[in-house]
Amino acid sequence: MSTEQSPLCIPRIGLPAAAALLAGAVWALHAPMTLSPNPAWALLAVGAAAWLWCWPLRIPGLLALGYGLATLHAGQVMAHTLPAEWDRKTATLIATVTDLPQLEPKGARWRMRVESSPLPTLRHQSIRVSYYPSPKDGADGGEDFASRIHVGQRWRLTVQLRAPRSLINPGGFDGERQAFAQRLVATAILKRPETARLLESRQGLNAWREGMSARIAATTTSPYARFIRGLALGDTRSLTDSDWTILRNDGLTHLIAISGSHVGFVGAMFALLVGAWLRLFPRVQRALPRPIAMSVAAAGGGLLYCAVTGNEAPTLRTALMMAVLAVAAVQRRRIAPLDLLALVVMLMVLFDPLAVMGAGFWLSMLGVGWLMAVMPSHNEGTLRTFMRTQFVATFALMPVAMLWFGQVSIAGSLANWIAVPWWSGVVVPLALIGTALEALMQGAGAWAWSLASWAFGLTWPLFEWIAARAWSMAWMPSVSLAVLLIACVGTLWMTMPRGMPMRWLGLVGMVPLFWPWLPRPAYGNIELRVIDVGQGLSVYLRTHRTDALYDAGPAKPGGRDEGELSVLPSLRAIGVRRLAWMMLSHGDNDHAGGAASVRRGMPVQTVWAPQGAKVPESQRCFRGQRWQQDGVRFEVLWPLRGSPYLANDSSCVLRIESRSGVALLTGDIGVDVERELVRLNAAQLRAQLVSAPHHGSLTSSSDALIRAAGAKWVLGGTGYRNMFRHPRPAVVKRWHDAGARFPVTADYGMLTATSSPQGWKVTALREQRPRLWDAQRHRQGSAVTVSYEDDRSGL
Known part of the structure; x- marks a missing residue:
């Protein structure tokens, strides 16, 4: 009599159930505000009861369950987020390092779990600590302190x-979102490193992982050893920016860190070891059948490896699949592939609903689900199946990758055809064998690691060549959700199995993704966007057919280059492919530091700067x-021709006159230049919109300029709580008293001003894209659109 039972078919799971639970969590985490704990608990309880016992309401119940569960998790993070009154305060903490420290050229950063703190809300919460040594730190606890930090200490x-905070721009990295998803309730800067005391040495799985890395x-002298550390243990700290650029351009980032194939290989090793052991003891198999034992061993090995390497979404997904299959094997049941994936999705959402805020979750789940849905059930042959898998993975995930990263690897399919079989079939097994041998006996794994490095080096030069091609990567503008959904339908149709008629029609759905309709100002009007670059300035100018840039933001030596990290991603997200001209008001770093990155990142026809x-x-x-573009007149008002260079006071002052209003971009001019401009021609300074001279410093915004301009809007590019305290309250008050509103990027993110027949309309990205974690962290003032009297308290 067969022991195999009917397929596992529990009506409480499946694709509809997983979709409902996932939708509820996504809905809660993308709402602009969240429920209080009591209603959230009630919603969770009612949803769980409806799911488990009330058949007609199971799907709505799962929706409510997902919403309530995600709301409670989000509320817990927000309740422990650093209060505003503690921002920039110094405290002494006792905390444990919980992840591998990220070493940088001039310092380090690491994650810690707080045990003792003068602020009760921080206890038992995660923070990220950064350290950048300065000469005053001294030799004792200064330059070498970063090398003393290890996980488990x-x-x-x-x-x-x-408080967690980042710049807010379209297409830019959202550090606040990432901190929220990772449950980081605060960031911190290490002070007085000489007073730091190590209380306990490293311990735990992550400490073992760091030691093995x-x-x-x-033990490996190969220049490619840094990649083996990533492939074997998920330790990618040694990879350079150039390495990541090559991997992104080739679409290989999913392989270089720990992926599902790594977990599968480890699980297979555990299964084979247990199977071999059982063959030596046949009598044991009477009580413990070998297939069941091997399945359980594979799941155990996969879960252990997943824990060691950080529980990333692709590894956790594979480990959970193996665990579910092991349970089904113990119960002698079968489970359909899509039901298996649905159950894994539900387990991940129930375990950590904030995981749905990460790209890894969606790329992993959608990639596997897509393959399960469209791959033919019959065997097409190993080579054909592999090539089809890579084709599906490349094109099916293109809309999702574009949504998260704003870029698509055109070379991804070609690179993966080479990398997947070679890295997954040769390099990774050698790296993992070396790790296993080293764990058994020190020094035993060196030969396998060296061989893995040699094998990796055979392909890396080819991938460097592919990544250097202009066609390897395409930057995509931000598009609406409707366009993304149409593109997903198109890719689904295009990747259906053979026999589906007119699959080429799927390409039609991809057209709006690659060539979206991007609205531009009418002829004679202009749009200005003050990009959030921190303490600095960069203003994007868009007319009916022309794109230009005034200033390019700051660059810090060995640190952030906002030209690359903020300006370029913003321009690409807006749909800019080239700039007709770029004007750098003057040579100071906070205005011109990012110019070199902008020029490397896209063509710039002309660059202007003061002599x-x-x-x-x-x-x-x-x-x-003077010149005119698309009915908009541009005129330089300063500096005088042939005048010596005077840094701030040589800033290029640009007057922009559209059909509907005048804007004045002032750089960093001070009161002396302002008065000279008034003397030369006060009428030229009349403008409804002005960029704050010198970010609102006390040496600018004279009464003479304020009266001459008569502005209704003053837009400031400033860093949050910057060391110069820009804009100064006295300056803001002068503009307010003259009837102007004074929003700054530090409070509102990117500011957009559009001229129209009704005048200038100013919007703020933080208001257009409200997030539930924004409310208590950032809203020091009121909305941009309210009267300036109400707004004054916040500025």
Whole structure:
């Protein structure tokens, strides 16, 4: 009599159930505000009861369950987020390092779980600590302190606490979202490193992982050992920015860290070892059948490896699939592939609903689900199946990758055809065998790691060549959700199995994704966007057919380059492919530091800068220059031609006159230049919109300029709680008293001003894209659109 029972078919799981639970969690986490705990608990309880016992309401019940569960998790993070009154305050904490420290050229950052804190809400919560040594730290606890930090250590540290905060631009990295998803309730800067005390040495699985990674680095002389550390243990800390650029351009980032194939290989190793052991003891198989034992061993090995390597979404998904299959094997049941995936999705959402905020969750789940849905049930042959898998993976996930990253690897399919069989079939097994041998006996794994490095090096030069091709990567503008859904339908139709008629029609759905309709100002009007670059300035200008840039944001030596990290992603998300011209007001770093990155990232036809600013390959801007583009008139009001370079006071002042209003971009001019401009021609300064001179410093925004401009809007590019305290309250008050509103990027993210027959309309990205974690962290003032009297308290 067969022991096999009917397929596992529980009506409480399946694709509809997983979709409902997932939709509820997504709905809750993308709402602009959240429920209080009591209603959330009630919603969770009612939803769970409806799911488990009330058949007609199971799907709505799962929707409510997902919403309530995600709301409670989100509320827990928000309740422990650093209060505003503690922002920038110093505190002494006792905390444990919980993840591998990220070493940087000038410091390090690491994640810690707080045990003791003067602020009760921080206890038992996660924070991220950064350290950048300065000469005053001294030799004792300064330059070498970063190398003393290891995962699993327990420290007493003095830190300056900060609320998680990032720049907010379209297409840019959202650090606040990432901190929220990772449950980081605060960031911190290490202070007085010489007073830090190590209370306990490293311990735990992550400590073992860090030690094993150090052994790979110490025993493998190959220049590719850094990749083996990533492939074997998920430790990608040694990869350079250039490495990541190559991997992104080739669509290989999913392989270099721990992926599902790694977990599958580890599970197979455990299964084979248990199977071999059972063959030696046949009598044991009477009580423990070998297929069941091997399945359980594979699941156990996969879950253990997943825990060791950080529980990333692709590894957790594979490990959970193996665990579910093991349970089904124990119960002698079968489970359909899509039901298996649905159950894994439900388990991941129930375990951590905030995981749905990460790209890894969606790319992993959708990639596997798509393959399960469209791959033919019959065997097409190994080679044909592999090539079809790579084709489906490349094109099916294109809309999702574009949504998360704003870019698509055109070379991904070609690169994966090479990398997947070679890395997954040769390099990864060697790397994992070396790790297993090293765990058994020190020094035993060196030969396998060296061989893995050699095998990896055979393909890496080819991938470098592919990544350097202009066609390897395409940057895509941000599109609406409707366009993304149409593209998904198109890719689904295009990747259906053979025999489906007119599959080529799927390409039609991809057209709006690659060539979206991007609205532009009418002829004679202009749009200005003050990009959020922190303490600096960058203003994007868009007319009916022309794109231009005024200033390019700051660049810090060895640190952030906002030209690359903020300006370029913003321009690409808006749909800009080239700039007709870029004007750098002057040579100071906070205005011109990002210019080199912008010029490398996209074609710039002409660059203007004042004489003496030392901007390479630039033309001089001076008073009297005039030109017209698409019905909009541009005129340079300062500096005078032939005048010496005076840094801030040589800033190029640009007057922009559209059919519906005038804007004035002022750079960093001070009161002396302002008065001179009023003397030369006060009428030229009349403008409804002005960029805050010198970010709102006390040396600018004279009464003479304020009266001459008569502005209704003053837009400031400032960093949050910057060291200069820009904009100064006295300056803001002067503009307010004259009837102007003064929003700054530090409070509102990117600011957009559009001219129209009704005048200038100013909007703020934080208001257009409200997030539930924004409310208590950032709203120090009121909305941009309210009267300035109401707004004054916030500025």
